[in-house]
């Protein structure tokens with residue numbers, strides 16, 4: 139085979155097999171000058187552990203040439219026939235430098251996203267819609283069911299998909315759905331090991347219809363209080379939804395939620411003062427930011443993102459709602475997280491890798507995933 143032909147073949151192979159980056163991790167490469175490569179490498183398959191988290195399977199290191207074992211030393215030249223070149227070396231240029239980012243969408247509603255997009259199962263939603271970049275890996279999703287309708291679908295999902303976890307509660311706008319039977323059901327659902335939070339619960343005084351046709355403030359407050367008490371009794375982290383009700387939300391939380399409780403004030407859209415007040419009062423409180431931060435008019439919210447420490451931020455899509463720009467108005471889903479991360483990176487003048495890493499750690503601290 140003439141060298142030019144060989145080069146063409148190499149390029150082709152590199153292009154068609156970059157998908158391998160999701161599966162393999164290259165531990166060590168040594169490039170020698172003058173077109174000769176000598177390298178040692180260890181390859182680990184990627185697998186999901188018992189909790190559904192993606193990791194490298196370090197128990198079975200191997201090489202793609204089938205020799206197996208650690209510290210294989212293979213020497214090839216530019217003229218080596220293509221068949222002798224392990225896939226690993228052809229991917230050399232990308233594999234060592236390219237970072238793989240991991241993220242969790244900490245708040246969305248997968249059954250409602252599937253309904254809106256017209257997908258019947260998680261696998262097709264994931265492969266056809268969400269997963270677009272091999273280097274940005276969705277580790278897990280927290281699918282939050284905050285009305286009676288999506289509760290069953292969410293339960294089926296968390297029971298069948300390893301890396302989908304659930305939050306359950308009654309949203310303030312659906313406060314009318316909270317009755318003794320709902321309460322019994324929710325308490326029972328909290329025993330499911332994949333249920334990682336009670337929520338979203340809180341107050342929403344944004345008037346969608348005339349005179350709080352969804353739920354009047356008095357009803358919202360009593361339903362909020364009952365759910366906070368239950369969550370505390372059951373030692374569950376709490377997901378808060380609050381909108382245009384800063385003072386009353388704060389006062390009720392202060393009365394019922396201990397200072398060390400794990401709290402996610404999700405899809406934060408309120409003032410900077412309120413954000414700082416919340417963070418000061420609860421040491422394990424996090425603020426979740428969605429695609430809203432990319433909206434043109436959201437100057438004040440970007441100020442909040444800039445002022446709040448990265449160690450207190452969570453990322454979420456709130457799908458099917460609030461798809462970020464340039465997809466505003468479309469169905470939101472976990473695949474839009476990279477756009478939210480880029481915006482946070484831009485606002486905070488930090489590299490996206492830092493945003494992925496820190497928010498990933500934050501997610502583990504509050505939800506354990």
Ligand SMILES: [Zn+2]
Nearest residue numbers: 338379404405
């Ligand atoms: Zn919400």
